Amino acid sequence: KNEVEQSPQNLTAQEGEFITINCSYSVGISALHWLQQHPGGGIVSLFMLSSGKKKHGRLIATINIQEKHSSLHITASHPRDSAVYICALRRGGATNKLIFGTGTLLAVQP
Amino acid sequence: DVKVTQSSRYLVKRTGEKVFLECVQDMDHENMFWYRQDPGLGLRLIYFSYDVKMKEKGDIPEGYSVSREKKERFSLILESASTNQTSMYLCASSDQNQPQHFGDGTRLSIL
Numbered sequence: 001k002n003e004v005e006q007s008p009q010n011l012t013a014q015e016g017e018f019i020t021i022n023c024s025y026s027v028g029i030s031a032l033h034w035l036q037q038h039p040g041g042g043i044v045s046l047f048m049l050s051s052g053k054k055k056h057g058r059l060i061a062t063i064n065i066q067e068k069h070s071s072l073h074i075t076a077s078h079p080r081d082s083a084v085y086i087c088a089l090r091r092g093g094a095t096n097k098l099i100f101g102t103g104t105l106l107a108v109q110p
Numbered sequence: 111d112v113k114v115t116q117s118s119r120y121l122v123k124r125t126g127e128k129v130f131l132e133c134v135q136d137m138d139h140e141n142m143f144w145y146r147q148d149p150g151l152g153l154r155l156i157y158f159s160y161d162v163k164m165k166e167k168g169d170i171p172e173g174y175s176v177s178r179e180k181k182e183r184f185s186l187i188l189e190s191a192s193t194n195q196t197s198m199y200l201c202a203s204s205d206q207n208q209p210q211h212f213g214d215g216t217r218l219s220i221l
């Protein structure tokens with residue numbers, strides 16, 4: 001069983017819709033990251049969470065440590081939000097290594 | 111802004127060649143990482159370095175080596191390239207307990 005699972009794998013939405021991407025994990029962590037990867041490769045860090053909720057613009061990330069679950073929400077989605085969204089776990093320790101989910105491919109249609 | 115620069119966006123090499131992928135960061139980060147990304151498998155860690163001349167194997171180090179002679183530069187070496195090393199390679203750097211900053215990636219094809 002993978003240590004981190006994302007759902008859905010693929011998601012198509014209409015512009016303006018509210019979007020939720022889920023991440024469940026099975027190991028203890030010190031932090032959870034949400035990353036965004038646009039076509040062509042570059043990866044950008046959106047959030048780093050260890051508890052509660054964070055908001056940046058139209059993006060909201062939440063984490064429930066007890067349930068080992070995190071969600072990424074996009075409000076008022078736009079075609080420019082189309083990308084792969086990746087959940088990654090930091091286990092702790094000195095090395096800052098991450099364990100990555102396989103990503104959710106989001107397409108927002110105008 | 112942190113800048114992580116990978117030397118090539120696209121690279122085509124032949125089986126058996128020795129291949130060097132270079133990565134430079136400009137923020138004096140201690141940690142640097144090399145990943146490969148393949149469809150359906152996500153990012154997998156090849157090697158990482160937490161200081162100059164220090165390195166540790168990641169999850170898939172076979173067929174690769176690394177070099178970190180200076181803090182800002184982390185090189186990935188394919189000693190004898192094989193077709194199963196065709197992939198997207200991503201470099202990242204970070205401070206301790208901070209988000210990783212990624213380069214734009216190198217799409218490597220081994221013919």
